[in-house]
Amino acid sequence: xxxxxxxxxxxxxxxxxxxxxxxxxxxxxxxxxxxxxxxxxxxxxxxxxxxxxxxxxxxxxxxxxxxxxxxxxxxxxxxxxxxxxxxxxxxxxxxxxxxxxxxxxxxxxxxxxxxxxxxxxxxxxxxxxxxxxxxxxxxxxxxxxxxxxxxxxxxxxxxxxxxxxxxxxxxxxxxxxxxxxxxxxxxxxxxxxxxxxxxxxxxxxxxxxxxxxxxxxxxxxxxx
Numbered sequence: 001x002x003x004x005x006x007x008x009x010x011x012x013x014x015x016x017x018x019x020x021x022x023x024x025x026x027x028x029x030x031x032x033x034x035x036x037x038x039x040x041x042x043x044x045x046x047x048x049x050x051x052x053x054x055x056x057x058x059x060x061x062x063x064x065x066x067x068x069x070x071x072x073x074x075x076x077x078x079x080x081x082x083x084x085x086x087x088x089x090x091x092x093x094x095x096x097x098x099x100x101x102x103x104x105x106x107x108x109x110x111x112x113x114x115x116x117x118x119x120x121x122x123x124x125x126x127x128x129x130x131x132x133x134x135x136x137x138x139x140x141x142x143x144x145x146x147x148x149x150x151x152x153x154x155x156x157x158x159x160x161x162x163x164x165x166x167x168x169x170x171x172x173x174x175x176x177x178x179x180x181x182x183x184x185x186x187x188x189x190x191x192x193x194x195x196x197x198x199x200x201x202x203x204x205x206x207x208x209x210x211x212x213x214x215x216x217x218x219x220x221x222x223x224x
Contacts, residue, residue, distance in 0.1 A: 001192055003182040006126070010134055010199045017203055018142050022214040027149035027156075037093045037160055039213045043109045045085055045100040047209070050113035051078050054120035058128050066184040067125035073173045074132050084163050092157035108212035108219060112205050119198050126185025126195045133178040134199040136170045138206055143167035 001009075018024065023040070026032055055075040059068055086097045105113070119128055147165035150156040182195065208219040 003179040003186075006130060006182055006192075006195050007133070007178070009196050010130065012134055012138060012199075012203050014137060014141050017138050017206070018145055020207075021142050021146070021210055023210050024142065024146050024149060026214055027146060027153065030153060032150065032153055032155060034093055034155065035216075036214060037156065038095060039106075039216060041085065041090050041093055041095055041160075042100055042103055043106065043209060043213050044081075045090065045097075046103070046105050046109050047112055047116075048078055048082050048085070050116045051075075052082075054116045055132075057120040058123075058125070062125040062128075064184065067129065067181050070129050070132075070173070070177050070181050073171070073177070077171065077174075081163075081166070084166060088159035089157075089163040092159035106212050106216075106218070108208040112209050115198075115201065115205055123198055124185050124190035124194055125188070126182040126190050127198050129178045129181035129185075130195055131198040131202060133170075133174055134202045135206070136174045138202060140167050140170040144169070 023032075023036070026036065052075065055071045055078065059071040059075065062068060062071065090097060090100060119131055123131065143164045144167075147161060147168060150164065151161050185195065186192070211217070211219040
């Protein structure tokens with residue numbers, strides 16, 4: 001299989017993912033509240049905690065310049081987001097970093113962090129890079145639409161708008177850089193059947209994450 005064929009094999013329906021995003025629908029209806037924004041900020045902060053450790057571990061496991069460059073870029077992008085969060089977004093909805101560090105974690109967010117942690121420990125370089133690429137594709141496409149929607153709402157602080165808007169585009173270092181990592185993984189003997197096994201789980205994981213932000217409930221409790 002070519003490197004690009006693995007992206008196709010993931011089968012993520014990005015337009016459908018965005019179209020069915022519950023937070024985006026809420027924003028377009030003008031129904032976003034401060035509690036929604038607080039849940040969003042906290043879920044983001046808690047997810048980043050796992051992602052920092054995950055991509056740091058992946059970098060230590062795969063420190064060759066091809067996968068290492070990819071994972072270090074992802075880690076850098078995540079840290080930039082953390083600075084935007086603690087430097088303005090969290091405070092704009094009445095939260096402090098210390099409060100967020102000690103807050104309980106919702107089941108949907110916990111499952112997301114456990115998923116990312118499993119990938120860091122067990123995935124090959126191509127598998128982990130394709131997961132990251134799928135995550136960024138779904139997340140950034142959603143954020144581009146969401147930023148436009150929340151910008152029109154008086155209830156949403158500018159710091160939150162700016163935080164979301166910064167994710168408007170999937171960086172080419174991720175969107176295109178994944179191909180080189182997949183080729184590296186294949187050359188190192190990474191099994192082809194492993195490469196998509198984590199990426200295909202990202203769509204449902206993010207859907208559950210957003211559902212919790214909107215409702216404060218766990219999507220799994222509804223049998224979904």
